[in-house]
Amino acid sequence: MPLHQPPSRRLLCGLASLLVWFSATALADSRPVLGWVEKGLILPEGVAVKFKLDTGALTSSMHAENIDRFEKDGEKWVRFDLDLEDINTDKRVDSRVERKIERELTVRGAAGKEDRPVVKMKVCLGKQVYEEEFSLNDRDDMLYPVLLGRRTLEKLGPVDASRTFTAEPDCSVSKTDG
Structure with a gap:
């Protein structure tokens, strides 16, 4: 933009450029803004639990009990219990699940070093089904059985740390994996 333009024209051009930038930014991410805690479903069981959306964690984690490793067709697998309370019905859902181990995750903390299996699980958040990797860990002492x-x-899109429970899970609308 030439500097010899009158100040009002430079201001108008600057405002127009800013408007175009804001519009492009808004259109670039039309996904809903989620809160730091959301209700989600663990599939295929359909059990509703609280998901903590944790920007401080790299890998997602899911509550699992009685984790047994075994080999199937030459690959590493894991068998575990999902023993959770459904927050919609207050009923316990206990299901034995088998999944292929995608990789191992080494977690280091105050209690030392621990190796955890990582498996793919489907979850419903909002109107979308996602198949994601979850490390398996007994989260009975945690407030949230699922950490994303x-x-x-x-x-998923942007997370607003000041909000909670912004999207009721309803995956009957969209069965597409994210």
């Missing part, structure tokens, strides 16, 4: 880490969050 940054690898999953980048597919």
Whole structure:
């Protein structure tokens, strides 16, 4: 933009450029803004639990009990219990699940080093089904049975840390994997 234009024209051009930038930014991410805690469904069981959307974690984590590793067709698998309270019905849902181990995750903390299996699980959040990797860990002492880490969050959209429960899970509308 030439500097010899009158100030009012430069201001008008600057405002127009700013408007175009804001419009492009808004259109670039039309996904809903989620809160830091959301209700989600673990599929295929359909059990409704609280998901914590945690930008401080890289890998997502899911509550699992009685984790048994075994081999199937030459591959590493895991068998575990989903023993959770459905927050919609207050009933316990206990299901034995088998999944192929995608990878191992080493977690280091105050209690030392721990290796956890990572498996793919389907979850419903809002109107979308996502098949994501979850490390398995007994989260009985935690407030949230499911923690969604940054690898999953980048597919979901923006998170507003001041909000909770913004999207009721309803995956009957869209069965597409995210």
